[in-house]
Amino acid sequence: MFAYLAFENFSDELATELKNKKAISDRLFVSETLQKCIWAQVIWYDCEILEIESVGDAVKALKARGKWWALYSFDHHRRAQLVQDQLPKYKMPPMKFLGEVPTQPMGAWTMIEKNKILVAAKTSSPFPLGEIHFDEDKETPPSRAYLKLWEALTVEKTLPAKGSLCMDLGSCPGGWTWVLQQAGARVISVDKAPLDPKIARLPNIEYRKKDAFALKPEEIGPIDWLFSDIICYPPRLLELVQEWRASGLCKNFVCTIKFQGETDWDTMAKFLEIPGSRIVHLFANKHEVTWILTQSA
Ligand SMILES: C[S@@+](CC[C@H](N)C(=O)[O-])C[C@H]1O[C@@H](n2cnc3c(N)ncnc32)[C@H](O)[C@@H]1O
Structure with missing residues (x-):
C-alpha cells in the first residue's frame, strides 16, 4: 500500500490525479498502486497499518522499523505527539542552495485511530514529509520568488x-x-x-x-x-x-x-x-x- 500526502491546499488536485484511492484525511490518500503524481508532496512506500495498545507500543513499533520519522497529524494530535516526542529527534539544517540533498531514509507515520497507526519506513523524500526549507537570504533578493x-x-x-x-x-x-x-x-x-x-x-x-x-x-x-x-x-x-x-x-x-x-x-x-x-x-x-x-x- 502507498500513501500520498497532498501539498497543502491542493488535495483536490491530488484526488483528481490519483486512481483507486481512499481518503484517510483531507490531505492523505492511500492506494494499492504506485502512481506518478504532481500534487503529492511526498509518497509513503510499503505502508503498514498497525494496531497499538499504548504510546510505548507505537514508539517500539516505529523504532523497530526505522530511525527517522516525520509525523503527519490530522487527529489524536496529543497522543500522536507523545509518540513522536519519544522518537529520535532529527535536526535537519536548512538546505543551502545547490547543497547536498540528504540521503538518509525518512519515514512517515500518522495516527488514524486511537489505537491504529499508518506507518512507512521509506518515503519518496529525504525531507520530513517532503518539506524543503532553505537557508534563506533575507538581505539581497528583492522577493521570495x-x-x-x-x-x-x-x-x-x-x-x-x-x-x-x-x-x-x-x-x-x-x-x-x-x-x-x-x-x-x-x-x-x-x-x-x-x-x-x-x-x-x-x-x-x-x-x-x-x-x-x-x-x-x-x-x-x-x-x-x-x-x-x-x-x-x-x-x-x-x-x-x-x-x-x-x-x-x-x-x-x-x-x-x-x-x-x-x-x-x-x-x-x-x-x-x-x-x-x-x-x-x-x-x-x-x-x-x-x-x-x-x-x-
Ligand atoms: C511572479 S512575478 C516574477 C518574479 C520574479 N521571477 C522574481 O524572482 O522576482 C511575474 C512577473 O511577470 C511579469 N509579466 C507579466 N506579463 C508579462 C509580459 N507579457 N511580459 C513580460 N513580463 C510580464 C510581471 O510584470 C511580473 O513582474
Missing part, C-alpha cells in the same frame, strides 16, 4: 554553466535574475516592470523593458537557458515555449505554469507531451507548477 529557482536547481542538481546566456522572462523584481547572475551566467532579464535597482546594477544583467510575448527568438538569437515566471494563462506560455523549441535556439527551460482559477490539466498534458520534459510541484510553488526541460548542463 528566488526560492522556487533555488529549489528547482538544487533538487534537479543542475545549474547554467558560468558564462552561459540565460533569458529570464517576467523577471521583475529580480529574484531569478539574481540567482542566475550569482551563478555566473549572463542574463537577459525581460519584464514590462523595472528590476529592483540593487539587482539592475549588478554586472552581466541586460534588462529589457518588453512584453515577453512580443519578443521573437530570432531577435534574441541562441541562448542556453530560458526561464519564465511570467504571470499569464498557461496556453500562452505553451505557445511561447513551442515557438522557442521550433526555433532551435534554446534547449533548456525552467518555466512556472501559473493557474488562475481552475488548474489547467489540458495545458499541463500538452507541456508533458514535449519529449524529455517533466512537471513538478515544488514545495515553494503555490497554485502553479514548474515545467522543466534540460538537455545540456
Whole structure:
C-alpha cells in the first residue's frame, strides 16, 4: 500500500490525479498502486497499518522499523505527539542552495485511530514529509520568488554553466535574475516592470523593458537557458515555449505554469507531451507548477 500526502491546499488536485484511492484525511490518500503524481508532496512506500495498545507500543513499533520519522497529524494530535516526542529527534539544517540533498531514509507515520497507526519506513523524500526549507537570504533578493529557482536547481542538481546566456522572462523584481547572475551566467532579464535597482546594477544583467510575448527568438538569437515566471494563462506560455523549441535556439527551460482559477490539466498534458520534459510541484510553488526541460548542463 502507498500513501500520498497532498501539498497543502491542493488535495483536490491530488484526488483528481490519483486512481483507486481512499481518503484517510483531507490531505492523505492511500492506494494499492504506485502512481506518478504532481500534487503529492511526498509518497509513503510499503505502508503498514498497525494496531497499538499504548504510546510505548507505537514508539517500539516505529523504532523497530526505522530511525527517522516525520509525523503527519490530522487527529489524536496529543497522543500522536507523545509518540513522536519519544522518537529520535532529527535536526535537519536548512538546505543551502545547490547543497547536498540528504540521503538518509525518512519515514512517515500518522495516527488514524486511537489505537491504529499508518506507518512507512521509506518515503519518496529525504525531507520530513517532503518539506524543503532553505537557508534563506533575507538581505539581497528583492522577493521570495528566488526560492522556487533555488529549489528547482538544487533538487534537479543542475545549474547554467558560468558564462552561459540565460533569458529570464517576467523577471521583475529580480529574484531569478539574481540567482542566475550569482551563478555566473549572463542574463537577459525581460519584464514590462523595472528590476529592483540593487539587482539592475549588478554586472552581466541586460534588462529589457518588453512584453515577453512580443519578443521573437530570432531577435534574441541562441541562448542556453530560458526561464519564465511570467504571470499569464498557461496556453500562452505553451505557445511561447513551442515557438522557442521550433526555433532551435534554446534547449533548456525552467518555466512556472501559473493557474488562475481552475488548474489547467489540458495545458499541463500538452507541456508533458514535449519529449524529455517533466512537471513538478515544488514545495515553494503555490497554485502553479514548474515545467522543466534540460538537455545540456
Ligand atoms: C511572479 S512575478 C516574477 C518574479 C520574479 N521571477 C522574481 O524572482 O522576482 C511575474 C512577473 O511577470 C511579469 N509579466 C507579466 N506579463 C508579462 C509580459 N507579457 N511580459 C513580460 N513580463 C510580464 C510581471 O510584470 C511580473 O513582474
